[in-house]
Amino acid sequence: MGLDSLVGGTIWDEYSNKVADLMNNPKNMGEITTEEAEEKGGKLIVADFGAESCGDAVRLYWLVNPNTDVIMDSKFKSFGCGTAIASSDTMAELCKFKTVQEAVKITNIDVEKAMRDTPDVPSVPPQKMHCSVMAYDVIKKAAAQYMNVDMESFEEEIIVCECARVSLSTLQEVIRLNDLTTVEQIADYTKAGAFCKSCIRPGGHEAKDIYLVDLLEEYEKEKMAKTADSLAQGGPVDFEQMTVVQKLKVVDKVIDDNIRQMLIMDGGDMEILDIKENGENIDIYIRYLGACNGCASADTGTLFAIENILKEKLSPNIRVLPI
Amino acid sequence: MKVYLDNNATTMVDEQVKSAMDPFFTEMYGNPNSLHAYAGETHPHIKTAMEKIYAGIQANRKDSVVITSCATESNNWVLKSIYFEYILTGRKNHIIISEVEHPSIMATARFIESMGCKVTYLPINSEGLIEAQSVRDSITSKTALVSVMWANNETGAIFPVQEIGEICAEHKVLFHTDAVQAVGKIPISVQEFNVDYLTFSAHKFHGPKGVGALYMKQGKELMPLLHGGSQMGGHRSGTLNVPGIVGMGKAMENAVDALDFEMPDIREMRDNFEDELLKIEDTFVVTPRNKRTSNTILISFRGIEGESMLWDLNREGIAASTGSACASEDLEANSVMEAIGADEDLAHTAIRFSLSRYTTQEEIDHTLAVVKKAVARLREISSSYSYAPEGHNSELTIGH
Numbered sequence: 001m002g003l004d005s006l007v008g009g010t011i012w013d014e015y016s017n018k019v020a021d022l023m024n025n026p027k028n029m030g031e032i033t034t035e036e037a038e039e040k041g042g043k044l045i046v047a048d049f050g051a052e053s054c055g056d057a058v059r060l061y062w063l064v065n066p067n068t069d070v071i072m073d074s075k076f077k078s079f080g081c082g083t084a085i086a087s088s089d090t091m092a093e094l095c096k097f098k099t100v101q102e103a104v105k106i107t108n109i110d111v112e113k114a115m116r117d118t119p120d121v122p123s124v125p126p127q128k129m130h131c132s133v134m135a136y137d138v139i140k141k142a143a144a145q146y147m148n149v150d151m152e153s154f155e156e157e158i159i160v161c162e163c164a165r166v167s168l169s170t171l172q173e174v175i176r177l178n179d180l181t182t183v184e185q186i187a188d189y190t191k192a193g194a195f196c197k198s199c200i201r202p203g204g205h206e207a208k209d210i211y212l213v214d215l216l217e218e219y220e221k222e223k224m225a226k227t228a229d230s231l232a233q234g235g236p237v238d239f240e241q242m243t244v245v246q247k248l249k250v251v252d253k254v255i256d257d258n259i260r261q262m263l264i265m266d267g268g269d270m271e272i273l274d275i276k277e278n279g280e281n282i283d284i285y286i287r288y289l290g291a292c293n294g295c296a297s298a299d300t301g302t303l304f305a306i307e308n309i310l311k312e313k314l315s316p317n318i319r320v321l322p323i
Numbered sequence: 324m325k326v327y328l329d330n331n332a333t334t335m336v337d338e339q340v341k342s343a344m345d346p347f348f349t350e351m352y353g354n355p356n357s358l359h360a361y362a363g364e365t366h367p368h369i370k371t372a373m374e375k376i377y378a379g380i381q382a383n384r385k386d387s388v389v390i391t392s393c394a395t396e397s398n399n400w401v402l403k404s405i406y407f408e409y410i411l412t413g414r415k416n417h418i419i420i421s422e423v424e425h426p427s428i429m430a431t432a433r434f435i436e437s438m439g440c441k442v443t444y445l446p447i448n449s450e451g452l453i454e455a456q457s458v459r460d461s462i463t464s465k466t467a468l469v470s471v472m473w474a475n476n477e478t479g480a481i482f483p484v485q486e487i488g489e490i491c492a493e494h495k496v497l498f499h500t501d502a503v504q505a506v507g508k509i510p511i512s513v514q515e516f517n518v519d520y521l522t523f524s525a526h527k528f529h530g531p532k533g534v535g536a537l538y539m540k541q542g543k544e545l546m547p548l549l550h551g552g553s554q555m556g557g558h559r560s561g562t563l564n565v566p567g568i569v570g571m572g573k574a575m576e577n578a579v580d581a582l583d584f585e586m587p588d589i590r591e592m593r594d595n596f597e598d599e600l601l602k603i604e605d606t607f608v609v610t611p612r613n614k615r616t617s618n619t620i621l622i623s624f625r626g627i628e629g630e631s632m633l634w635d636l637n638r639e640g641i642a643a644s645t646g647s648a649c650a651s652e653d654l655e656a657n658s659v660m661e662a663i664g665a666d667e668d669l670a671h672t673a674i675r676f677s678l679s680r681y682t683t684q685e686e687i688d689h690t691l692a693v694v695k696k697a698v699a700r701l702r703e704i705s706s707s708y709s710y711a712p713e714g715h716n717s718e719l720t721i722g723h
Contacts, residue, residue, distance in 0.1 A: 012634075023634060029703070031710040046715050052707060053667035055628065059706040077709035081630035085704060 015082065016123035018115045023082040028092035030075040032061040041065075042072055047142035050134050054206070056080035058088050060138045062095065064146055069099040083124045083131040087111050091135035104143045104154050107165055108136035129163040130196030130205065136162075160210050163195030168210060175219050181243065183212050224249060231257075231313060239314040240282070247275050251284060254313045259306055268292030270306075273323060282318050284310065298322060325640040326686040330527075331476050331504060331619060331677035332644060336570070337529035343573040344531065347566035355563045356554060365565050372572025376536065379575035380502075380521060381512040385541040389558045390534065390568050394503045394524035395427035396548070397537035398470075400559075401499045401520050402431040404545035405468045410440045415467035417441040421453050421482070422662050423475055428501055432470075445471065447662050451478040451610040455486035462490070468497045473505035473521075477646055477659040477675060479619025480610045481509065488517030497543065503527055507578035508586070508616045519543045525567070529679070530574030534567035585680040590617035593678050596687045597622070603698055609663055618678040621659070623669040624698055626707030632674050635697035641690050644675045668707075 015023075037044035042063040050057035056079060063073040074095040078088040090111050095103045111132045115123035124132070144151040158168040174180065174189050183201075187194040193212050198204035201213045227250055230237050242250065251272055263269050268291035276283050286306070288298050295302070299322065307320040327335065347368070353361025355369060373388070382388050391397045402418070409415040420432050422444040436442045443461045445453055458469055469491050474481045484500050491498035499520035505511060507528025513521055521538040525531055537559075539545060544558065551560025597620050600606055605625035624632060629645030636643055646660060660670045676690070702708045711717055 012637075023631070024638070026704060033710060034712045044712060046711055048706070048717055051668075052626070052672075053670060055671040057706050059709050059711070077706040078704060079626060079706045080628050082634050084628070085631060 011125050011128065012082075014122075014125035014128075015086075016115055016117045016121070018117055019083060019086040019123050022086035022089045022115070026076075026085055026089040028075050028089050028096075029077065029085075030061075031059075031077060032063050032073060032075055037063055040072065043146070045142045045146050047138050047145055049138035049141050050080075052079050056084045056131060056134055058084070058134055058138050060088075060092065060095075060142050062100075062142050062146070064100060069101060069146075071095050071098055071100060071103055080131060080134075081128075083128040084134065086115060087124075087132040087135045088138075090114050091132075091139060095139065100143050100146050103139055106136065106139055108132040108162070109165055111135050126163075126195045127197070130198070133162045158210070160208070160212065160215070161190075161192035161195070161199045163199075164191040166190045166192035168215075171212070171215055172219075175215060181216065181220075183216070186212055186216075220246075228253065237314055240317070244275055247282075248272060250314065251275065251310065254310055255306070258309045258313075263292055263302075266291055266295075268295065278319075280317055282315060284318060284320050286320060286322050288322060324686070324689050325642075326682075326690050327642045328676040328678060328682065328686075328690060329642045329644050330679040330682075331479075331675065333526045333532065334529045334679055335681060336526075336531055337574055337577055339577060340530055340570050340573045344566040344570040347569055351565070355565060356552065368569055369563065369565060372569045375572040375576045376568075379511070379579050380506065380523070380538060381514050382538055383514065383541065386513070387539045387541070387544055387556065387558055389537050389539065389555045390564065390571070391537055391559060392533055392561075392564075393535040394425075394501065394522050395535070397522040397524075397535045398425070398427040398501055399431050400537055400545065400548040401468070401470065401522070402428065402435055403548060405497070406435040406438065406440055408546055409467035410435065410438075416465045417443065417463055418468045418470065419443045419445060419458060419461050419466060420470045421445040421447065421472065423447055423451075423477070423659050424470070424472055425476060425501055425503065428470055428472070441465075447480075447659075449609075449663060450614065451475065451480040451659060451663050452614060453482045453487075455483045455490060458487050459490050459494075462494045462496055466494070466496050468499060470499040470501065473500045473502040473511075474508065474616050475659065476504050477673075478610045478621045479504070479615035479677075481505070481614055481616065484518070485516050491519075492517045504616060507575070507582075508618060510579075510582055513538055513540070520545070525571035525574050528574050528578040531567055531570040534564060534571045536571070581680055586617050589678050589680060589682070592682065592684065592687060593618055593620060596620065596676070596678075596691065599691050600694065603695065607666075607669060609660075620676045621673050622676070623660075623672040624674065624701075625669065625672060626705040627698065627701045628671050629674055631701055632672075632697060635701060636674075636690075636693060639689075639693040641693055644677075646673055646675070 032044055034044055040063060043066045045062040045064060047060045058076060058078045061075045062071050064071055074092040076088040076092045078085050094106050094110065094114060112123055112129060140151050140154045159165055160168050160171055171190060171192060178189060180186055180189065183193050186192055193200045196205055198206040199208050199212055201211050227237050239247065239250065260269065269289040270286050270292060271289060273285040273287055292298050303320060303322060307318065310318045310320065351365050353365055355362050355365045376388055405418065418440060420428055420442065432442050445457045445461065447453055453471060469487060471482055471487055473484050488498050497519045498517065500518055501522045502511060503522060503524050504527065506523040519540045523536050525534040547558055549560050554560050554563055594612060597608065600622055601608065607623040609621065633643060633645050660673050
């Protein structure tokens with residue numbers, strides 16, 4: 001944030017010269033017909049990916065030597081923005097004279113890098129990285145067709161963020177190792193979610209099977225489960241390090257397990273209003289409900305009982321303050 | 324040749340407007356609220372400008388036309404004040420807007436929705452128009468406000484403000500209209516149309532940027548959004564933007580004068596331009612001409628993604644606009660095209676040309692030639708028009 005984000009700019013300012021040149025004069029734009037393929041003695045592969053209704057679509061033509069599996073010629077047609085056209089063109093170029101098996105290894109990241117003017121400066125703005133993904137997908141589609149296999153078989157792992165090609169296992173590991181709690185942190189550590197943002201949460205440009213928010217939730221639940229287990233076994237709980245939401249949940253659980261039943265039997269109850277750190281102390285504000293309200297022991301015996309159990313189970317620094 | 328056909332986004336400042344504003348930067352720069360001659364000498368100029376602004380929308384002297392910093396401020400003001408006065412206090416719980424409002428209404432409505440207000444989003448029909456009946460059907464006893472734009476920024480579609488105004492009056496529901504795209508393009512009368520609140524902005528009719536306004540009918544004044552030194556009769560605090568107000572006044576006067584003389588010419592030029600564009604194969608326009616503002620064309624070129632079209636136009640100096648997802652920061656497609664329920668293959672192909680009284684025939688001719696060249700080039704690249712061998716099972720959704 002700050003100055004740069006205040007003024008903004010046009011996405012075109014962030015296109016590399018190569019992207020602009022390819023948009024103006026794509027080199028491999030064109031088609032290969034059945035007749036041409038026959039003439040040259042190659043096998044014609046025509047693969048489609050995307051849809052106009054989604055904003056980008058590409059058709060890839062390969063002329064493959066059936067004896068060597070070498071792609072002798074590669075052309076494309078594309079419905080899409082400048083980045084889509086430039087990356088389709090680059091993709092078609094990168095396929096040339098490779099075997100189909102080699103071509104499958106070309107990723108959208110290779111395509112984006114090939115369009116850079118200087119090695120360290122991205123060739124397209126972050127949200128446009130998405131357009132290069134289609135270039136990668138259509139290669140897999142063409143190869144699958146040629147090799148007569150399923151397109152999914154080329155992916156060795158589940159990719160959650162296609163723009164940055166970050167896998168499910170990588171994400172789960174990074175989240176766990178670094179105790180990540182926000183999507184911004186995930187982007188900082190892995191670049192996942194930093195581009196077209198579709199993988200962050202439902203409702204983005206593209207629907208996904210797995211979203212980053214799901215992974216965070218999964219990890220959160222895992223942590224909660226661990227805490228609950230630890231509580232159940234009377235083991236230590238790292239209460240101080242928890243977020244406020246986690247603290248609330250854990251406090252509620254301890255009260256549920258140890259105290260609430262007694263209060264309800266006397267026709268009362270209590271609720272947690274807030275948890276605040278106050279220097280060394282962790283202050284838990286509560287409100288008595290029903291019969292507890294105004295009960296003589298609410299500020300003495302009952303209160304001490306609540307405070308003691310929370311101190312014992314969670315942290316000696318807890319103070320309970322009824323409001 | 325440079326051609327500016329993005330006048331629904333903003334306009335060139337009229338030279339006369341610029342000259343009218345000039346003295347208020349270095350000569351009469353006093354704060355109108357001060358007690359000295361520097362302040363006093365600005366007053367008659369502000370008054371004259373305000374009278375022109377009132378006349379431009381035919382407001383009654385007892386009504387309030389409050390100058391703001393932009394239409395976004397005016398729109399935020401209406402929705403947030405309604406929220407504070409009616410929703411938060413529990414008197415009402417509901418507002419109605421259309422699903423194609425400008426982001427300054429849409430995002431504000433979503434915000435107050437998140438704070439507990441119910442919001443109905445009225446659909447548009449296949450011509451891109453709101454049906455007044457849908458307002459009637461959506462009003463409940465708990466509805467505080469209806470806010471429907473006068474004319475849509477993308478299509479130029481003119482919504483049935485008069486009928487909606489009558490329905491609102493009948494049900495005693497407050498009615499706001501965002502008239503940013505209407506003021507200066509069609510005659511506006513807040514008296515005739517039962518409008519309680521109306522938003523407009525100077526930079527859409529050859530006035531300066533940073534000057535918006537909110538009309539509030541007498542007796543329907545909203546609580547202020549900006550508190551402070553009680554300028555603008557306490558309705559909107561903040562030092563008066565004297566050059567801005569003077570500029571808006573002059574721009575309003577010129578725009579209203581032009582309605583009778585120049586607007587028919589703009590319409591004719593637009594119609595001829597549109598006829599020529601539609602001669603290009605596979606082009607589509609949604610809203611009928613007589614149901615939209617005279618200066619606007621939203622046209623789809625099948626098989627050509629909007630941003631790539633803008634790219635080719637821009638290379639030749641032509642400024643137009645697209646709601647295509649690829650041209651936006653967030654990859655969201657043109658909400659109007661989606662709301663119309665147009666052929667979904669066309670959702671990303673719409674280009675908006677918006678003319679002004681400064682557009683020349685020469686510019687239109689040049690644009691037409693460039694468009695034809697761009698269509699030929701981009702369809703040559705497009706997968707929508709590409710070869711597929713016999714028996715190829717295409718997975719691209721091509722509608723022909």
